Amino acid sequence: xTITALTRPDTTAEPAPGDSPARTHRARRQPSRMRVxxxxxxxxxxxxxPAALLIAWLxxxxxxxxxxxxxxxxxxxxxxxxxxxxxxxxxxxxxxxFRTTLGNTAIYLVIQVPIMLIMALILATILNSKHLRxxxxxxxxxxxxxxxxxxxxxxxxxxxxxTDGFVNDVLMGMHLTDHAINWLGQPGTARFVIILGLLWRxxxxxxxxxxxxxxxxDYSTFEAARIDGAGPVKTFFYVTVPQxxxxxxxxxxxxxxxxxxxxxxxxxxxxxGPANAxxxxxxxxxxxxxxxxxxxxxxxxxSYAILIMVAILALLQMKVGDKRD
Amino acid sequence: xxxxxxKTALYAFLTIVAVASVFPLWFxxxxxxxxxxxxxSSRLWFGSNLLxxxxxxxxxxxxxxxxxxxxxxxVTATVLALIVCSIAGYGFEVFHSRGKDRVMSxxxxxxxxxxxxxxxxxxxxxxxxxxGNTTLAVILPAxxxxxxxxxxxxxxxxxPHEILEAARIDGLNEMTIFFRIFIPTMRSTYAAAAVIIFMNAWNAxxxxxxxxxSNASQTMPMLVSNLVAxxxxxxxxxxxxxxxxxxxxMIIFLVLQRSFANGITGAIK
Numbered sequence: 085x086t087i088t089a090l091t092r093p094d095t096t097a098e099p100a101p102g103d104s105p106a107r108t109h110r111a112r113r114q115p116s117r118m119r120v121x122x123x124x125x126x127x128x129x130x131x132x133x134p135a136a137l138l139i140a141w142l143x144x145x146x147x148x149x150x151x152x153x154x155x156x157x158x159x160x161x162x163x164x165x166x167x168x169x170x171x172x173x174x175x176x177x178x179x180x181x182f183r184t185t186l187g188n189t190a191i192y193l194v195i196q197v198p199i200m201l202i203m204a205l206i207l208a209t210i211l212n213s214k215h216l217r218x219x220x221x222x223x224x225x226x227x228x229x230x231x232x233x234x235x236x237x238x239x240x241x242x243x244x245x246x247t248d249g250f251v252n253d254v255l256m257g258m259h260l261t262d263h264a265i266n267w268l269g270q271p272g273t274a275r276f277v278i279i280l281g282l283l284w285r286x287x288x289x290x291x292x293x294x295x296x297x298x299x300x301x302d303y304s305t306f307e308a309a310r311i312d313g314a315g316p317v318k319t320f321f322y323v324t325v326p327q328x329x330x331x332x333x334x335x336x337x338x339x340x341x342x343x344x345x346x347x348x349x350x351x352x353x354x355x356x357g358p359a360n361a362x363x364x365x366x367x368x369x370x371x372x373x374x375x376x377x378x379x380x381x382x383x384x385x386x387s388y389a390i391l392i393m394v395a396i397l398a399l400l401q402m403k404v405g406d407k408r409d
Numbered sequence: 410x411x412x413x414x415x416k417t418a419l420y421a422f423l424t425i426v427a428v429a430s431v432f433p434l435w436f437x438x439x440x441x442x443x444x445x446x447x448x449x450s451s452r453l454w455f456g457s458n459l460l461x462x463x464x465x466x467x468x469x470x471x472x473x474x475x476x477x478x479x480x481x482x483x484v485t486a487t488v489l490a491l492i493v494c495s496i497a498g499y500g501f502e503v504f505h506s507r508g509k510d511r512v513m514s515x516x517x518x519x520x521x522x523x524x525x526x527x528x529x530x531x532x533x534x535x536x537x538x539x540x541g542n543t544t545l546a547v548i549l550p551a552x553x554x555x556x557x558x559x560x561x562x563x564x565x566x567x568x569p570h571e572i573l574e575a576a577r578i579d580g581l582n583e584m585t586i587f588f589r590i591f592i593p594t595m596r597s598t599y600a601a602a603a604v605i606i607f608m609n610a611w612n613a614x615x616x617x618x619x620x621x622x623s624n625a626s627q628t629m630p631m632l633v634s635n636l637v638a639x640x641x642x643x644x645x646x647x648x649x650x651x652x653x654x655x656x657x658x659m660i661i662f663l664v665l666q667r668s669f670a671n672g673i674t675g676a677i678k
Contacts, residue, residue, distance in 0.1 A: 128504020128581045136512060138553035151527060160623040189465030207426065210419065224666065225427035228434060231662040233612030235630040236651040239637060243440070243448065243644055250436065250451040288430065296674040335519075345523045345570045348614045352634055366525050366615070373529050374619060384529055391526040398521050407534035 112201070147391070155383035172385035180260060182386065184360055185368040188350075192364070193343045196279045201335060203287050207296035209324055214303070223295070227288040234285065234348035241281045242268065242353050253408065271361035274354045278362055281349055285343075290335045297331040333405035340397045344390055365390055435599040440648030448644035457652075462649040471528070472614055472653070474625065476630040479611055480657075482628060486548035493553050495599065498561025499587055503573065513562070520555040524616070532619050542626045547617050551610055557602055564598040565591075600665050601672025608658045629654040646652035 130157040154172055156163040166172060176182055210216065229237065244250045252264040267273045305327070309319045325332070347366040350356050356363030363404055365386070373383035441449045443456035456604040466472055501513050529551060568591060576586045592599065614630045621627065627635075633650045636642065663671070 106633065118629055124504055125506055128500045128506065128509060131500025131504065132497040132512070135493050135553040135558055136516060138493065139516050139519050139555065142531065142550050143522050143527060146527035146534065147522050149530035150526050210423065222423050226430050228659070229430055231608065231659040232434065232655045233630050233658070235614050235634050236655050237433065239633060239647060239651055240437050243647065244433065244436065246449065248449050253451040284433065292673060296670070298676050341523060345525050369525055370615065380529060387526040387529060390523050394523050395521055
């Protein structure tokens with residue numbers, strides 16, 4: 085691996101690339117009387133400093149700036165504080181398109197995330213059983229969609245669900261419908277295709293996390309359940325799910341976070357259409373912030389709305405995860 | 410009898426799921442070799458239009474340029490992120506203290522900050538710094554992520570303490586121990602992390618689209634997305650572009666699959 089090439093064979097004080105500046109200040113070669121403990125603690129801080137500083141600079145700092153921006157109005161470089169300060173937020177509440185995109189995102193979240201996580205759990209349980217054959221074949225096939233970029237799969241789905249595309253050909257061939265369905269041209273079906281796409285792309289991803297968690301569990305708990313006469317369904321609900329709870333909470337938070345920021349699919353699969361009916365919040369945000377007549381202040385207010393929703397939902401999920409113990 | 414039925418149902422279910430998972434990829438693969446009419450008339454076998462599609466694709470888009478940009482961005486991001494996050498995760502675990510725990514829990518909060526909420530200030534900041542259209546601006550936000558730090562901290566727990574003590578007694582300094590002993594020992598964690606970081610960097614769309622405005626710095630996902638911007642879409646060309654954009658990540662995943670699974674399993678213990 086490339087990183088090993090960065091190692092120096094000698095142990096001189098010369099800092100390696102990727103080293104933190106803090107460490108070069110550390111007087112390691114001086115015969116100091118500093119206690120080993122203290123020196124190690126400093127080394128530890130130096131080790132985590134680059135990562136921590138980057139997160140502070142590129143996550144926390146912009147988050148504060150975004151809040152300040154959300155209180156401003158104006159075009160281009162001339163931004164002034166709005167009068168009253170919260171006017172961007174007030175405008176957001178009255179914005180019909182914001183409500184539409186919020187509703188769409190909520191639909192994607194409420195329908196897709198639970199189905200996906202349950203599917204992933206079931207698949208992981210099946211793949212974890214000792215008696216299953218061709219395990220790696222199933223696992224590879226189910227995980228493979230995750231290797232495809234969101235843009236790529238969005239466009240493949242767009243092609244499959246085109247009016248003269250594959251799905252309509254199959255449905256008409258089986259006489260399930262007598263006319264071609266305009267999948268991407270109607271609000272309901274357009275949202276349905278996005279949900280289908282999300283399920284296809286992410287189920288295997290979540291399954292891998294569950295599978296890894298299952299493999300760390302003691303297999304004897306499953307054996308014991310079987311000997312006690314529990315069927316697969318009972319075992320699933322009373323043995324598998326409770327033991328996987330931390331992982332379920334983690335994946336639920338990750339999926340919620342991802343869905344609230346849904347952009348690539350909305351932009352590429354349906355283009356937000358028809359008439360913005362399938363547009364996601366992030367897609368709307370992108371449009372306000374970077375297209376036509378950019379309105380940075382208003383876009384920042386929208387971005388803060390997303391941030392607050394993510395935070396509330398994550399806290400809720402952690403609460404639910406903590407209970408029932 | 411019931412057992413046989415149950416078994417058949419199980420394998421039938423798995424087959425359906427597996428076919429549904431792989432089918433769109435197959436559609437993309439054969440589509441790349443077909444004409445736009447063949448793609449739309451749902452031809453599911455290879456055609457002879459591959460070279461023609463390739464010529465048409467390179468005719469309208471700078472394919473090699475986009476491939477090069479994507480490769481540079483993804484490789485740089487992967488190398489930097491692996492070093493920064495693994496050394497931090499190792500630092501948190503091996504030099505464990507209460508203060509560091511507190512820092513870690515603050516960093517974990519960043520996991521909840523959606524990228525949408527930081528994107529606008531980041532764009533303004535990088536633009537004022539004159540970093541628009543640069544590799545650095547594309548990759549920097551992806552270098553240090555709480556998720557990766559957490560992954561490395563968790564897997565550092567399985568790094569045997571005896572090795573660490575022995576190395577210290579032998580007089581190796583902490584940096585040497587990390588690079589020469591920790592990294593080689595944790596190969597499967599690194600492989601898993603590399604797969605995730607590389608895939609995310611290669612597939613990134615929104616941020617590159619925002620920060621890279623010149624045609625010359627266009628990445629693969631941006632190229633693919635641009636193909637459907639016009640009124641007429643050539644589906645054969647589109648499927649070829651989608652295939653080319655997906656091949657690197659698919660190959661990396663297939664090659665590193667075993668270490669990937671082991672790495673994830675080790676990390677979440």
